[in-house]
Amino acid sequence: MDPAADLPPVLHPVWDALGAATTRRTAFTLAGLATVSGDGAPQVRSVILRSWDGARGVLGFATDERSAKVRELRADPRVALVLWDDEAQVQVRLAGRAAVVADPAERRRRWEGLGPGTRRGYATTTAPGSAVDGRVGQDDDEAAWFARFAWVEVVVDRVDRLDLAADPHDRMVADRGAGGWRARRVAP
Template structure:
């Protein structure tokens, strides 16, 4: 992606951020297709991993990712639902840091709809008999039965309530911070990079 014209207002920066997230859902080559998700591990340390951005609704600020319910992130979110996403587009030189409180969807309509909308290749990831992070004697072959993974499939959603947008530019970095209160009212401001 080419570097955008620097926005003149924080609201333009927010529009730019939302466009990058929407593109991340639609374009597998977008750097925002695979952001980094941060949770707090059970021992209190930060835990990071790359996830696939499956859905983003700018009107509601709702983000969706998929995961294996046996993964550490599920237990971490259940214990402490506060999460952050981080993405960086080197071409545009834009970094996004996004925060919100996550909700786990295991056997509800949200999980069923996401499973039904997933491609067979994506479903096979969840069909492995081993939980993510399990110790193995040797690597195992990829599962061939895509339907066998539904019991391991989970959805994580959150409404972003904080967003930090940073543009790196030779003529001067620009940074904007956004926060939504419980009623959805937005506060936006330029901040020092």
């Protein structure tokens, strides 16, 4: 059975776009991720969407274990993401709960799914955001690279899709509850 069959039809294009964004570079591959810092300030940064499980409504991305975002997610898992397709003039905002994956087998599986250049990005010995005097240190210890790697999964609970190409503009909001997804049109 197709898990998308139980989705409200207005969510199908969002699910399709998220699936495409994680298998090839599209407008939705790069997302703005919003978290809350320890002092309550909003923090936003870009992440590359790496996986989408439409059946579960879960997306995934890789990051550095030592990054501020990992600390923020562990303290408060609530997140928001925004995606923009300039060509289609569509904005999608997602809200949900993030978790840093602890399962070693799942982390290893995700690590092995990354290309060599992406893995090499974890060679930096200095934590992200740390002050440096001169050049940033790197090592060739692939076990250390893996130790610095974190896989984050976000369970999406809310979708807000705004289509600015439609005339008039069209906006839909869908929330996930105990009975599944419920969608409604709202004023843009």
